[in-house]
Each structure stands twice: as structure tokens, then as C-alpha cells.
Amino acid sequence: MSEQIEQALDRKYEAGFYSEIESDTFESGLDESIIRRISEMKKEPQWMLDWRLKAYETWLKMDEPEWAHVHYPKIDFQAISYYSAPKSMADKPQSLDEVDPELLRTYEKLGIPLHEQEMLAGVAMDVVFDSVSVVTTFREKLAEAGVIFCSISEAVHTYPELVKKHLGSVVPRADNYYAALNSAVFTDGSFVYIPKGVRCPMELSTYFRINEMNTGQFERTLIVAEEGSHVSYLEGCTAPQRDENQLHAAVVELVALDDATIKYSTVQNWYPGDEDGKGGIYNFVTKRGICHTNAKISWTQVETGSAVTWKYPSCILKGDNSVGEFYSVALTRGRQQADTGTKMIHLGKNTRSTIISKGISAGKSNNTYRGLVKMGPKADGARNFTECDSLLIGDTCGAHTFPYIESRNPSAIVEHEATTSKVSDEQLFLCQQRGLNPEKAVSMIVNGFCKEVFKELPMEFAVEAGKLLEISLEGSVG
């Protein structure tokens, strides 16, 4: 029966095409001059360049981490190109009409029309192609509400004070090896600023696409929610199918000031590599948010792609009564390795966190939840609840749970539960007896397993995520 299930999990990677677009791509290699050139390409002010160079200096002194349970060949950082942009983007198109039609076609093929009238109503989108932001839609409408939504490169020019104040404030340059690298070479990403008391009128979304060969993508996202504001943001990612591994090392920083709410959702579908583990993206990402008094940050992620995933979207619950949430679905198959989870750092009084993690392992993959819940000495009355469920499909995969719990406060309560299960023969039989083919049955049971997480996604994307999982589960049943 498990063979049947595995076949049901067989899938095509639908976003695996390559777009023939003429690009300006740096020769591979990394040194100070490359960083100067990136900064120059973006016509950055001196302070930004200095910031990058300091990060580079730090990075040089750091050791490349070796992680237990994650195995991949050593990365040659000199074999990567750190900048690539479509030639047509060199003279900054002012509107969509000026954008290279091949670029637009790429996004159409991915199911993301960029003309506002064709887009999902109520969703504004920033589109990043390799190292540059192609377009940001609905800017005027957002501007009416005072919301800033633009590429981070643009923000460096237009809102230098905001960027200076918050960049690196949540994830310091020296935080870890890949965060330091990102700080030195980040190329583009999104910047969001929600003014005091504003409820962002639309969903904000960024779509990241890696296209060029041998390039790394190092995006940087910064979201600042002022007091009492509210924003929901979603990112999606895909890349062409290739035999070589590519590195994606992003940094995301969220700042939720008093009474603010940030909802951050990710649908990650980078190319996972083939059955034998050839090719695929190394997804080494640092995501962290800080919550001030009464603020709330909610991370939701659906992870189906990448050869290796290493990411722990985290919350620093600094302010009293602040809330952190983490909802995750990670599906691995083939030879994928996912090591993902969250860190909830409770510093303030009555802070609360909830962690729901659903891992599905199939094929020869390994799926690991790794998390930290920390109750500081001042976190009186803090609460955490964690639930980690694993679903194993077949006996050649692995499912692992490594939760670290630390408490220094006698009035804090931490609860952690983890279970493991499989798609049972009885469940499959019942579905088939009701007329469903095994493929549909497995997809339905797996979706049911993930339901608690899917219901956290913004409505516009819940369907999208369900479909993604469905594509992931689609295939031939012999």
C-alpha cells in the first residue's frame, strides 16, 4: 500500500522552466570589489556600502556552520555569481508597458499576471526576478492609506531614515554565517511600512523567481508596522529545474511596534532537485520578528520545495502581552532535506506563543522540526503551546523532532507534544470504497493532516497553497 502512496506523491515540478532573457550577470566570485559593484549598480549611498562592507568583514571571520542531520557538499562561494538582472531592467521601466514582454510571460506562465486589472483583487505584489525588483503593483492605492510598499533598493534611496533605523535591528549583521553573507551582498527584496493605526487595505505579496544559472539569490525583506497597525504579507518562490545546486540565503526582519499585528505567510516552492537528489535550491534563510507591547507576529509557512531547507522563523516577544505564532507545513520527498522550526523567545510578561508544525516525509527524504522555546526570568505568566506532528510515508524516509525548551521563570508554562503517524490502510480503503482513486485519497488525507495550518493562510492564498500541495501530490498511480 505504501508504494501506492508514494506513487501518489510523485509530482512534476511545474515551475521548472527557464526564461530566455538577456541578463547582465556578474562573473562568479566574491570579494570586496563585487560588493562595491553591487552597491554601485544600485547607486547606493555611502552608508549602505559601509554597512555591506562591515558585514563582509564579519562574514570572512566566521566559520561555515555544519548542521547535524543536514548533509550536502560544501558550497564554493567563489563559484556563485552575486548579481544578475535582465538587461531590460537597466533603464528602470516606469510602467508595466515598458517591461520586457518575455518577463511578463514568465509570470503569466507561473500563474501570476502582473497587470493590475488581471490580478487577484485585493493583493498588491512586488516581483523580484533574480537580483532585481521588476515591478510593484497597486502602489498608488496603497499610498492613499500611507502604506509604503516598494523594493528595498528603492527604499534605501527614498526612505533612508527608516531603512537605517530598522535594517539589522532584528537580525544583526553578525547573527549567523548566512545572515552575514546576505548583509554583505543582498540585492533586492521588499520594504513595507505601515503607519500608525493603519490597517493595510490589501494583502501584500512578493514573488521571488531565480532564473539565471549559477547565481545566488540574496533577498532582504524589512517590514515595519507602527503602533496599532496591521498588515498581512505573503511571499512565494520558484526556480528553474537544473542539475546544479543554487544558493538562496535571505534575511527577513519584522518589527511590530506596540499593538501592531504582522501576519507573514510563505509558500516556498523552490526547485527541490530530482529523484536522486541532483540539483535543487539550498534554502538557508534567517527570518525573525520582534514584538513590542501587545503586538503580534504570526508566521505561516508551506514548504514543499528546495533540496535543503534550513530556516527558523522566530519571534522575540519583548513587549508584555505580545503574541507569537508559527504554523508550518513541510513536505519532503525524493532526497529533500528540511530542517525547519521556530524560536519563541519570551522576554515580556504574559507573552504567549503557539507552534503548530506538520511534517510529511516521503521517498528518501528527511524532515526535521527543530525549535526553541525560551522563557526568560521576567516572563511572568508566559505561555507556550507546541504541537509537532509527523506523517511518514514509506519506510525509507525519516521524521525527526528536536525541540529545545528552556525556562527560568516559575510562573511560565510550556507544553510540548509530538506524535507520529502514517496514512493508514484503513483510511485509504474507506476513501477508495467511497469511489476515490488512491491518488486523490492520499492527497485528501494529507491535506486533512495539514488543515490546522492551511486555515491560517490568508484567504486569497489558502486555495493556492492547497493546490500547490495537490500538484505536489499529483502524479501517476500505476
Added chain:
Amino acid sequence: MSQWLNKVISDARGVDDFLAPMRQQSLNKLETDGWPHARSEEWRFTPLSSLKERVSNESSLDTSYNVPQIDGLESIDIVFVDGVLRTDISKLSLPHGLNLCAINNASTDMQDEISRLFGQVKPSRHVFGLVNDALCEQGVYISLDDNCEVDTPLRIINIAAQDCDAHTRALVNLGENSQLKVIEHGFGSQASFTTAFAEYMIGKEAKLEHYRFAFFTGAAKQVGGSHFSLQERANLNSTFVSYGSELSRVDVDIIHAGQHANAKMNAIYLLAEGELFDMHSTIEHAVPNGTTQENARGIIGDKARAVFSGRIHIHRDAQKTLAELNNRNLLLSRRAMINTKPELEIYADDVQCAHGATVAEIEEKALYYLMSRSIPRSKALVMLNFGFVQELVNAISNEPIKQWLLPMLSERFANMEVK
């Protein structure tokens, strides 16, 4: 490298007996691994600084030790004082089928048996296990014949009395369908450092009832472990009770080597003052159809610190395994601290595994209820919190041991500072 470890390595070169080849292996590993890195997963939360530059003294022989008795318990006592087997104060009337010999006094036949067991169950996980491999000149080998049931418990007593280093080892071999009760009873409060490791080979359909009491307090540092290998349909029922000291660490390994074996383990730790206690448990399901249930509960008061790591490892072939681990902790004070990490590592799909860990506070409602019935707050706290570990004490089937533990633990608890 540490000064202390260098000394250990040079001392170990002088040990030459029938175990020399195995000792040499561990010594080589010690030299390669060196002193644990501060970030090493094994010692991440347990500071070893007090040991690193330790200067160890020579022990002197002294006869005036009181071997603690457990009221109402008739036992066979094997007593080590500062790492030296003391036949003068041991009680050694052995029933039929139970064989015992000192490692440093073994006949050629026995030497063969000992070599077959030494280091076979205990993994070479950390530095102090390797130190024990290299340096434990004193130790006992215990074997129980097939089909033999021994009702009188066997107590292996470890007393740390003087400020010296002491390394002891117990190797226990239970024949097929045999039954044995073993109590590892260690204590000390004077400045000292001891390592005490025990390896158990539980034969087919054999039953072991096991206790380990690690009552080291103050400056009495101990690192030790009890390691079990279960053959087909073997049964293990084990209870650990620990206090904390400057450094107190126990490693437990339960290895399912044969199918349909059943292991149950309960652990209690009760920490006061500035004590540290660290328990690392690993459950290895290497074959199908095994069952393991582990419950660890701790109360951490004052400035004490507890570290718990509980790992369940289900190997590819271990289908139909049932494994559960639960760790519950109560912090009594603002300066107390707990690091707990339950781990699941699973490579088989048709298994039932679960773990849970909680850190909780005293139930305010229950406290209020008791106080409204005119029970003073301090007394009410004792009643409520102690119930939490008492449950595990009550699960002990041996009546004299239960009756001996209860008042001892509740007294220790009553003296802890609450909030």
C-alpha cells in the same frame, strides 16, 4: 585540553590488565576528542569548568564508613568506597546461580566473559565514559544463570568519601529467563569526583528490576550511567532517583536488541540550592515490536538547574514499535532553571511514537482550595508539588524501597525555598 584530562591520560597508560586492548581504544578516542567544546551537544547546558582544571588527590584507606541501610530490605551488598571494593564491609552471601567476581581478581574464564561484555552496551558517547573505560581498575562482574530467579536485591553501593577521583564499573549479565533486582546506590557530599557506569545484558525472556539512586550533593561530583541491552522478550523496569551537586550527570541507554522486549523507566529529580543535575536518556529501537515507556519528573528549587535530554531513535527496521517519553518539570523559584529537550528520530513508518515535555507552575486554584481548608501555604505547596513526583514513587513495586524513599524525598522537598 584540560589539565585534569591530561593527568587522566597519563595515568591510564599505566593500567595494564586483560582489558588493555579495549582500554587503549577508549584512550585513543579520548586523545582525539579532547576536552568537550562548550557548544558540544552533550554538554551544552552543563558547565564542566569545575572539572577542567581539577587537581586530584590520592585516596587513603579508612575503615569507618556506615553503609546506609534500607529498612526492611534484605540485600546482597557490594560496597565501593572511593572506588575501592571493600569486601570487609560488603554482605556477600550469594544464592545459587548468582556469580560475582571482582574485575581485578578474575579467573581466566571470567576474564573472557568480562571482555565480552565490557563496553558492549555503553556507547562511547562522552569523555567521562571513556575515562571510566581507561581507568576503572575496580569493578564487579555479576552473572545470573539461565532460568534462575533471585529474589534478594543486589545492591552496588558507591560511597564518595574523600577528595579523590574514583572510577568503578559494574557488568551484569542476566541469563535466559532469569530474574534479578539490582540497586545502584551512590552517595557523597564531600568534594570528590567519581565516575560509575553499569552495563546490563538482559537475556532472552529475562527480567530486571533496576534502581539507581544518585544522591550526590554539595561538592561531590559524579558522572555515571546505566546502560541496558534487551534481548528477545526481555523486560526492564527501572527507577532513577537523583539529587544534584556541583556536577551530577546520569546517562541512560535502553537498547532493544531483540524483538518484543518491554522497557519501562521512571526518573525523579529533586534539586535544591545551587545543585545541577543532568540526565541524558536514549532509547534505541533497533528491531521491530519493541515497547518503551519513559516518564521523567523533576522539581527544581532555589538556584538549582536541571538538564534533561530524552531521545527516542527508531531505526529503519523497527516497525510496530511503541515508544513514549514524557518529561514534566516544576520550577519553584525565580532563580531555578530547566533545559529540556525531548527528541524523536524516526526512520520507520508503522510505529507509534510520542513525546511530551512540560514546564508548569503551581496550580493557583488548587493552592487556594487547600488554603481555604486552613492548610498553611507552605504546607499546601508541598502537598501539591510533591504529589507530582510521589506518583512515580508510588509506582515502585518494592515496598521497603518505597517506604524508605517517601519520607526522605518529602523532607528534602520541604526544605526547599518556594518562590
Added chain:
Amino acid sequence: MLNIKNLHARVEDKTIIQGLNLEVNPGEVHAIMGPNGAGKSTLGYVLSGREGYEVEQGEVSLNGNDLFEMEIEERASNGLFLAFQYPVEIPGVSNMEFMKESVNATREHRGEEPLSATEFLKQAKEACKQVQLPLDFLKRGVNEGFSGGEKKRNEIMQMILLKPSLCILDESDSGLDIDALKVVANGVNSQRDSARSFIVITHYQRLLDFIKPDFVHILANGKIVKSGDASLALKVENEGYAFLGKEFEEVSA
């Protein structure tokens, strides 16, 4: 409708069904009774195609098609419905999505358009009402946290929605009190017509007070040892299975 000829089937090494013959015509209700271990539930599993139930010999045709040539879901789409004795839980999958997929898979098989969301909802609500299940059961996970009786009613609810041509009820009465039993029976009776057939597997005669069978068969040692009309069930009720011969004396109904 259904024609079983000389069926032999086994579970693992043990042959359970040993030469069973049965013909069910459109509109007929057949009750199958028998002592424990006679092979009653096995029959339902073999017919629906459950893995591990192996056919050794014999032929079964359903609406003229060779049953054993079909996958589990094809048999279902061809009109075979098994109401389970112990329905399994599927956490997170709501009854509603489950039934919608199921109904539409059957419709697709028949070359019909999928039901619109509103039409489906209307039918689902109607089915719930018939078995007296509160409407919020549609939103709950399939059998998730349902009581024994609720699970049984949920099976009948699904049967009503799917409109199968052959319904096999595997001890749909076990564990039910008299009121719940009536609800289940009413649900079944509402579906009886000249085209739809039923095989009612039961241990007790009392279900047959409410669902009147056209035929009663006694299954023992893997074959039908006696057939008759409804009065046969009453005989079993009063006398146990002793009349079948000495070996059944201890087993009373």
C-alpha cells in the same frame, strides 16, 4: 445485480469463505446472519476489494461486470457501497469535502457533470436530516471524535448521498440503542426501491424487525447453510444456531 458463484476467499493463511453462492436481484433485501467467525464481515470486505482478502476461486459479477477485474474505487463507482462496522477516522478532512469528492468521482464515472456547490450542499443537508445528524457534522472531520452511533449514522448518511445500487450493511446495528437503531433503519428504508438492493449483515434479529428482508441466509463455516424468508431470522432468535447441527449448539444468537 449481484451474482456470487462458488466463492472461496482467505485472509492470510486461513480460508474463510468456502464455496459461497448468492444471487441478489434489483430491489431485493437479503439478510445474512450467522455465528461469530462465520465469515460475514469477510464477505463484505472481499466484495469491496479490501487488501489482504484474497479470492481463491469463484466468480462474482456486479451489474454484469466481473467484480474482481475492478479496483476498489471502480467497484464503488459501479454502485457497490459498504457501510463499515468500524468506520475509520480521517482527521482534518471534513465530511463535506470527503462526500463532495466522493459524489463527484461517482458522477464522473457515469459521465455526469460534477454537482454544483449549492446543489451538493442541499443534498448533504437533506441526507443529514434523514439520519438525524446535526448539520455541523458536515464540517467535522470524517468520523473524528464521533460516538459509535454517530459513526453508524454517518455511514448511512453517506449511503443516502451516494445513491449506490448495491448496499452492504456490515453490522450497522451493533452497539446501537433502540432509538438509534430506528434512525438507521429508517434511513435505510427510505432508500429502498425497485432498483436498489441490500445485503444486511447482522448478528441480531432485532434489526430485521425494522428492515424487513426478502430473504434470510445463515452463513456458517464460510458458506450459506440455510436460506429462507424473514421467519428464519425469528427461528434463529428463538433457538440459536443449534438447529444447524451439533457444532453450533454453544453459539446462540
